[in-house]
Amino acid sequence: MAGVSTATVSRVVNRPESVSEELRTRVNLVIEQLGWVPNAAARALSSNRTGAIGAIFPALALGDFARAIDAMQDALAARNHLLLLARSQYDPDLEFSQARKLVERGVDGLVLVGSTRSAAFESFLSRIEIPYLNSFVFDAESPVPCVGPDNAVSMSEMVDHLVSLGHRRFGMIAQTTRNNDRAAARRDGVRNALARVGLAIPPQGLVEGEWDIAEGRKLFRRILDATPRPTAIICGNSMLAVGAVLEAAAAGVDVPGEMSIVGYDDIELMSELPIPITTVRVASDDVGRVAADTVLDMIEGRAVGSQRIRSQIVVRASSGPVPSD
Amino acid sequence: MAGVSTATVSRVVNRPESVSEELRTRVNLVIEQLGWVPNAAARALSSNRTGAIGAIFPALALGDFARAIDAMQDALAARNHLLLLARSQYDPDLEFSQARKLVERGVDGLVLVGSTRSAAFESFLSRIEIPYLNSFVFDAESPVPCVGPDNAVSMSEMVDHLVSLGHRRFGMIAQTTRNNDRAAARRDGVRNALARVGLAIPPQGLVEGEWDIAEGRKLFRRILDATPRPTAIICGNSMLAVGAVLEAAAAGVDVPGEMSIVGYDDIELMSELPIPITTVRVASDDVGRVAADTVLDMIEGRAVGSQRIRSQIVVRASSGPVPSD
DNA sequence: TTGTAGGCGTTATCAC
């Protein structure tokens, strides 16, 4: 219709500067009139690139993941890429099968969460030859690039904060560590930081749960029964912390007078509750943004390394000096 | 490698019953050994179907949308389809451009939120010839299938609940109605239900906000200053309601003794706060599931109609009899 | 039941 070959149309669309201005405008006009849009499948088949990045998250609506996803989408869009999202529900098998699907779909790169996976998954990843990275974890030594906070260090800092307030008896409502190396790292970060000052969490002071408020309440109750009762409770995520704080109020436990409660991940609710909650704030949007840029850099063959994303303790009213007894 | 033609491999993969058992196992074995996966681009190019459904939501992490997305993904996976998610941030232009991108990507169907859109978007949708539907709204008359609750009716029921408790002076913290026909329908549902019993919200009793707790607090403060002070406040979403209830507590307003506060959308937090919040619970996962099945049915050429998704009032402690004055 | 071959809409490699 424009009186040119398909090759020229392709040039107009992909490398407009390589074509004469006259043709360019003529072709663009026709494209406009026809409402023509390039066929992504044909393009992918021919160029062996889809312009899509796959990402597999345990869940899509959790505070930190949600922020990372938003940021990632924006960063990818800025470089003309699309994000294909999948959800593993903390199930390694599902994660693997979702990865297969995304690869079948021809994603140019893959963003995963965490760094521990089955041998089968590992070998699949090494076979497929597309770049991938681990997000929400950090390990400078890792052969595959990591983009995330150092979970253990974040939690150690939280322990330091509480120890400096005089706390010596600790409890922890950890997020389930099964299939979750970030949660395990956070728990270990607490343990190690305590060990450094000669402290430890007694067995009955360490409980594990998923991530809803009801679970936080229930587990907080359980820790309350421990003797001696801890003066500081560290929660593995935001919802568990919210549950613990709400249950403390319901049980008439004075926070932070009798007991300090802290969390991990800073969602709006943490600061809006009657007793705002001390927590670890991870720059999750940076995780998403940097992960996007890193995986695109890898695709373009640039050398990339692991990047640690900053996190900080946000001190609020839920943590305070140890009770004088 | 299996000593068969590519056509046979294709049959083994797509219509295994049409191939002899011997060949089937032989081919499958080789597929396994090779780690071969079908190339989705080639498949799409050849069959003119990508097996992907696009969905554009205002946001991905909001309670009701998040649940719908999860359910949709599962329902699509059960029928061998992939969900491509995009986010419009309540911006009609962005929604349109995301739709274009998804269509370029070759999605077989589209799930949209709401039913009002620009003429340009409308005409684009009618041109592209791929099935699409409106979710989270219901309109039996609509030419394009709808899958969602009847926002207006849900809110009317809430008004009826409050009226039956004796309330006559109402305030509303509506979700911004700009670019949001669901929010507008909810607001109108309130208005109409009130009008039916000869009541109305005074101008200073109706405020609009987005959807975070801080905003709920701020707007609640504003309504508190209204004279006469309303005895019942209806919030347009869950976060606004949470903010209102928290601010009421902070301001020393007895809920529901002095004032009833209700919300829309039932997230876990609503029932876990010190004063659990009366709200409208929409079966959002049904929205997602039914939307997925409906759009797939449309793709397969089956006749489909609009489907109303159930919603119900969940009465909790935040609503009670009007104060005796 | 299985193989042959054309075509899907681009991109990329050559010529010109």
Next chain:
DNA sequence: GTGATAACGCCTACAA
């Protein structure tokens, strides 16, 4: 600067 034309990997008549 532009046009032919051969891939790209699969699906699907059609033929055997």
